[in-house]
Amino acid sequence: MREIDVSLISQTVKELCIKANKVLPDDLAEKIEESCSCEEAALPKSIMCDLCENLKAAKELDVPICQDTGMAVIFAEVGQEVHITGGSFEDAVNKGVHDGYVDGLLRCSVVGDPLERVNTGDNTPAIIHTRIVPGDKISITAAPKGFGSENMSRLKMLTPAASAEDIVNFVVETARLAGSNPCPPMVLGVGIGGNFEGCALLAKKALCRPVSIRNSNPFYAHLEEEILEKVNDLNIGPQGFGGKTTALAVNIEAGATHIAGLPVSVNVGCHVTRHASKII
Numbered sequence: 433m434r435e436i437d438v439s440l441i442s443q444t445v446k447e448l449c450i451k452a453n454k455v456l457p458d459d460l461a462e463k464i465e466e467s468c469s470c471e472e473a474a475l476p477k478s479i480m481c482d483l484c485e486n487l488k489a490a491k492e493l494d495v496p497i498c499q500d501t502g503m504a505v506i507f508a509e510v511g512q513e514v515h516i517t518g519g520s521f522e523d524a525v526n527k528g529v530h531d532g533y534v535d536g537l538l539r540c541s542v543v544g545d546p547l548e549r550v551n552t553g554d555n556t557p558a559i560i561h562t563r564i565v566p567g568d569k570i571s572i573t574a575a576p577k578g579f580g581s582e583n584m585s586r587l588k589m590l591t592p593a594a595s596a597e598d599i600v601n602f603v604v605e606t607a608r609l610a611g612s613n614p615c616p617p618m619v620l621g622v623g624i625g626g627n628f629e630g631c632a633l634l635a636k637k638a639l640c641r642p643v644s645i646r647n648s649n650p651f652y653a654h655l656e657e658e659i660l661e662k663v664n665d666l667n668i669g670p671q672g673f674g675g676k677t678t679a680l681a682v683n684i685e686a687g688a689t690h691i692a693g694l695p696v697s698v699n700v701g702c703h704v705t706r707h708a709s710k711i712i
Contacts, residue, residue: 434568435515436712438524441570444712445528448574449504450536452708453496459644460619460680461487464703467617467670467677476675480617483670483703497704498615501538502576504529504558505636511567522560530554532574541579561633575640575707581614581700587632590694599624599696600659606698607663607679612672617680619643619701620663624652625687626695634685635699640707643681656682670703 456464465484471477490497506525510516516524533540533555540555565571586606590598603622610618623634646653659682669675680703689695 433513433515434511435517436570437517438519438521438527440712441516441521441524441572442528442531444572444710445506445525445574446532446535448572448708448710449529449532449538449576452574452576452706453498453501453536453538454490454494455708456487456497456704456706457642457708459642460705463643463680464617467680470677471670471675473675475673476669476677479670479673479675480677496538497706498578498702499539500541500578500580501533501555502578502706503542503582504533504555505575505577506558506560507571507573507575507637507640508560508562509565509571510562511569512564513566513568514570521562525560526556526558529556529558561636569711571709571711573640573707573709575636578702578704581610581618581702581705584610584614584700585635585698587628587695587697589628590696592692592694594694596655600655600662602696603659603682603698604662604666606700607668608666610700611668614700615702615704616668616672617670617677617703618663619680619703619705620659620682621699621701622656622659622682622684623687623697623699624684624695625689627690627693628695630687630689631695631697632699634687635697638683638685639699639701639705641683641685643683643705647684647686649686652684652686656684
């Protein structure tokens with residue numbers, strides 16, 4: 433049994449919240465840079481180049497990539513041979529979010545009650561997804577999520593009679609309805625299967641997968657490419673001004689479901705779909 437003190441968990445979460453908000457994953461930054469050369473018209477090309485410059489400026493000036501530093505979403509895989517000491521795991525995660533946002537001078541955007549709308553002042557509480565897995569380590573991913581894109585997300589309870597084409601049409605329709613609101617080019621996380629909440633979690637997890645990696649199942653990998661092509665044919669383009677790059681990637685995650693259902697969820701990510709991970 434390996435002992436891990438809660439202070440290490442808090443410090444790790446703090447570092448990941450700050451890192452995720454200031455530096456994009458390399459593969460996503462590369463996709464944005466590649467898209468500059470894909471655009472032919474002057475305006476979308478100029479916008480894509482500006483997005484690249486923004487990423488460079490954030491890194492050089494050590495400031496957030498976007499002013500909306502998001503609601504903190506934390507994925508934790510806790511090894512079953514780990515004994516957490518010194519306090520509560522969830523309290524440790526929320527302390528890390530508090531320290532990351534307050535000490536890191538990140539914008540705090542969380543309200544304690546959805547109707548009273550009073551800001552908590554430290555971006556807590558976080559959304560925490562915890563799994564118990566084999567081993568003696570803890571894997572933590574921080575995925576800050578802004579709500580310009582989150583608000584454009586959708587879920588639909590299809591029936592088993594629905595086809596792959598129906599799923600494609602639903603995802604493309606979601607992108608079309610989103611338009612310029614999620615600061616395109618978007619990253620689309622698609623969850624297929626599970627139940628009502630399960631497919632939404634699959635979609636959120638899909639946004640944390642590198643955009644350079646396709647689904648390991650060739651069927652879903654093909655579906656990802658098909659949806660991406662159709663979304664980019666919408667001509668919404670960078671920041672909604674038209675162009676070839678409406679989406680940078682489509683990531684699908686699928687899971688088991690009930691014989692009577694076919695849930696599908698689309699979690700829309702903006703061009704700064706942020707996440708950072710560490711194993712302790």
